[in-house]
Amino acid sequence: MRPTVLLWDIDGTLLSTGGAGRRAMERAFARYADRRDACEAFSFAGMTDRAIIRTGLETVGREATEDAIDALLAIYVEILAQEMSLAGDTRVHAGVIEALDAAARRAKCAIGLGTGNVRAGAQAKLTRVGIYERFAFGGFGCDHERRDELLRIGAARGAAMLEAPLEACRVVVIGDTPKDIAAARAIGAESLAVATGTYALAELAACAPTHSFTDLRARGALEALLG
Numbered sequence: 001m002r003p004t005v006l007l008w009d010i011d012g013t014l015l016s017t018g019g020a021g022r023r024a025m026e027r028a029f030a031r032y033a034d035r036r037d038a039c040e041a042f043s044f045a046g047m048t049d050r051a052i053i054r055t056g057l058e059t060v061g062r063e064a065t066e067d068a069i070d071a072l073l074a075i076y077v078e079i080l081a082q083e084m085s086l087a088g089d090t091r092v093h094a095g096v097i098e099a100l101d102a103a104a105r106r107a108k109c110a111i112g113l114g115t116g117n118v119r120a121g122a123q124a125k126l127t128r129v130g131i132y133e134r135f136a137f138g139g140f141g142c143d144h145e146r147r148d149e150l151l152r153i154g155a156a157r158g159a160a161m162l163e164a165p166l167e168a169c170r171v172v173v174i175g176d177t178p179k180d181i182a183a184a185r186a187i188g189a190e191s192l193a194v195a196t197g198t199y200a201l202a203e204l205a206a207c208a209p210t211h212s213f214t215d216l217r218a219r220g221a222l223e224a225l226l227g
């Protein structure tokens with residue numbers, strides 16, 4: 001079997017935080033810039049944390065220096081931990097646990113994250129629903145501001161775990177937005193799109209992912225995931 005690297009998006013794909021992630025970001029902007037409305041006008045779907053903060057800072061007329069982004073990220077991570085401890089409506093999406101179980105049983109399969117969340121944010125969200133330990137590695141929002149670049153980093157880490165050259169591996173990006181699909185294409189990976197986030201199946205299919213499903217319980221989804 002071909003060595004396989006799975007790179008899972010978090011928000012809208014593995015789970016929904018019921019708005020806790022957005023609340024944490026809004027509170028971070030309120031504390032840092034006294035502007036809770038900084039992110040009001042745009043969707044976070046498919047954006048990396050650094051890109052969200054850069055857009056928010058520009059929205060409120062602040063210069064988005066790397067130092068400013070780092071400072072806001074530190075506040076966000078602290079507030080996110082509080083929000084996640086309160087977030088009663090965080091839930092794992094349908095079919096995710098079964099898919100992770102099936103992937104864990106497959107030989108030569110590295111299960112990792114490909115997420116715009118910084119590592120500490122990813123840990124807070126996934127720990128809340130008890131699945132953080134299932135991901136041995138990842139490409140994160142703290143690795144790069146661009147989604148394609150953080151996926152490239154995650155793919156290389158997965159191949160290293162499998163002790164296989166990256167060119168010999170099948171890389172599959174599992175995500176819920178057009179940005180996941182585009183970033184997968186940019187690094188030459190397959191994309192498996194699920195309509196469990198804010199995008200409908202038809203909208204995702206229009207972006208020509210390798211595979212698309214309503215959710216991971218759909219007929220053929222596990223076969224598409226695992227090859």
Ligand SMILES: [Mg+2]
Nearest residue numbers: 009011012176
């Ligand atoms: Mg997502």
